Amino acid sequence: VTAAPAPKRAAVVTVGTEITTGLMVDTNTSEIALALEGAGVRVVEAVSVGDDRGALASALRRLAASCDLVVVTGGLGPTHDDVTRHGASEAFGLPLIRDPALVAGLAPSAARHTDPRAAEQVYSQADVLEGARVLPAVKGTAPGQVVRVGDCTVALLPGPPREMRPLLASLVREWGAGAAAPAVLRCAAVTESDVQVAAQDVLDGRDDVEFTVLASPGDVRVVLHDRGIGAAALAVLADAVAERLGPVCYSRDGSTLAETVLRLARERGETIATAESCTGGLAAAALTAVPGASAVFLGSAVTYSDESKTALLAVEPGLLARFGAVSEEVARAMAEGARAAFGATRAVAVTGIAGPDGGTSDKPVGTVWFALADADGSGAEMRLMPGDRELVRVRSAVVALDLLRRRLAGL
């Protein structure tokens, strides 16, 4: 027996009015696409339709004609709005045949209902497309089915993720032709366009690898997809892109910036504290989101008033009066004060003007001072952060963690 060649182009169809009305975010598509990517199958389109047999049938006909594989989830349960079996039957002209083995398996579920209509609805889950292979339910009661339609393989899977997952996993094992997992590089405090240009410099002209640049404020990811290059060569290329990106690239394994900072500190036997003004606790919240952060992160002083900078961080009132809260001098005093107050080996401080108010011609909105303190003293730098209050805050927290990361890594 030889395995059939892996399908190359796939579509994912999710069925349910809870999706098209927005009441539920569809996470199945992402989960199925990731699993298919891992098997070397490319999702070219994902479609969601409501509990509408006609709309589903029309989508299935269209996609089965242009794809090697169509994975459908949802609408396989026992209720009136479960339209997937009938929609597929209509789309492909395949009658539904009640499977006796499935009927026997559903009998205990059906017996729980006194209303015969409810029992009949349970048994409707035993209706199988002519010629389809049954995928027995691992969780829940709804089985899946796989049927060949012309050149396309169509799989119908239940919608609840915990029921869908084991059936998907077994299918992916069958289809898996072994494309490499995508390589993910993460970068901090850099623009999307700069990352784009860097990746292009390395990857331009190749058709055996595809890349995607994903940006969120202050954080940019480059994802390299295997399109025939293979795992070993993909890893080499990912290293080349990382090299080209330089010190802005902080992880090659998908770790977040906070995870990277905590790992570096742990490896070096250091402890960390932060002093935050304009970021208001965002840097601390990012660090403490990581399980086990308490091993190296000691805490943060969120000092939003001048008085609290003095009370918690021993910033001299004279410095605040002379230079203002947003200044090199106060940033350094905050970092040194946090290091002392928390007894940490290393501290970072952020003080800036997030806006919308508080800017001056001297210190416009977006002016942010960052300082690092360690046993050897302290240093500071100013950045003018673009964007509104939210962006200034989020990006400033990223810069603070990134400065800590670079210092810990000796970059």
Next chain:
Amino acid sequence: VTAAPAPKRAAVVTVGTEITTGLMVDTNTSEIALALEGAGVRVVEAVSVGDDRGALASALRRLAASCDLVVVTGGLGPTHDDVTRHGASEAFGLPLIRDPALVAGLAPSAARHTDPRAAEQVYSQADVLEGARVLPAVKGTAPGQVVRVGDCTVALLPGPPREMRPLLASLVREWGAGAAAPAVLRCAAVTESDVQVAAQDVLDGRDDVEFTVLASPGDVRVVLHDRGIGAAALAVLADAVAERLGPVCYSRDGSTLAETVLRLARERGETIATAESCTGGLAAAALTAVPGASAVFLGSAVTYSDESKTALLAVEPGLLARFGAVSEEVARAMAEGARAAFGATRAVAVTGIAGPDGGTSDKPVGTVWFALADADGSGAEMRLMPGDRELVRVRSAVVALDLLRRRLAGL
């Protein structure tokens, strides 16, 4: 001028290889569908395609022929994989014309790049479909556009939710012309089902108003949609639902919990500080996200280690040794210490076990103590928070702010 009748059938198209490869869960579809529902428009199909101009063009042609409205998000940014403008151009045979006003607006962004290729990529965001109306960017740099294609209105919106949201809101106001704006009630620290039942009690049997319950961790919103009832009667009904919900309902105008806390404190001439252990700065970050927070919020001591609870909040080491960091005694000492250290009239403290490790049979993961301190002393209460580390942290921050809100409101 009379408003055009609201479109009845809509499609949502999301563009991005990060979606079709599963690297990102698409939340825009849900958000857009909810907003369209609110305007009386029904989403009949949602489609995701990768960064593939041909696939997008073919989806757009098909959907524009069968829908009154097509909303596209994503692929409008400045990088090579931003294919939406060209995909729409190809689909509808509309040339792209570079808009001089947009070019001028993008100049500061372009000037940040030294590489001319990067600058040209920034300017590509100024390319507009012939005949399209520009929706200037409210956040970010990518503008949206709206164009009429036969009987269909096609809107292209940026993909990042914070950039998409304000443009969507203005479009939905146009399309929903005539219907009253939805009424939004927000509730804290309550289950979705309880809110559902309360809303049903008031609204059951009505066909002139429809409601949706939206839950995020610790926070539940009820949205009342005008289906013919009119603005005045909708407001009366919203008040009746708020009445039925009781003290869990903290806002009737869409204000967030943090905004409500800050408003109450300002009205009462009070100042606020927080002391956070397991929430790690999340409560402070929520408060400082609000512009003008510094008028009443003085700061937060994020004390992740025992020693820092003593150093910053003067928690007696004996209390920590005897009762442990997660205890009524330490929570109260933290609240009192924060009030003193920041010189605030009122402080809230949170100390708990967020997991995944650190739980015991006595104090399982999810055990969280909350304390409030004011001029009259302090009080504390324990809650067992369900969920994983992230949920325990987020929900605990909501509970802390909600306790502060209730105390400030005298509830």
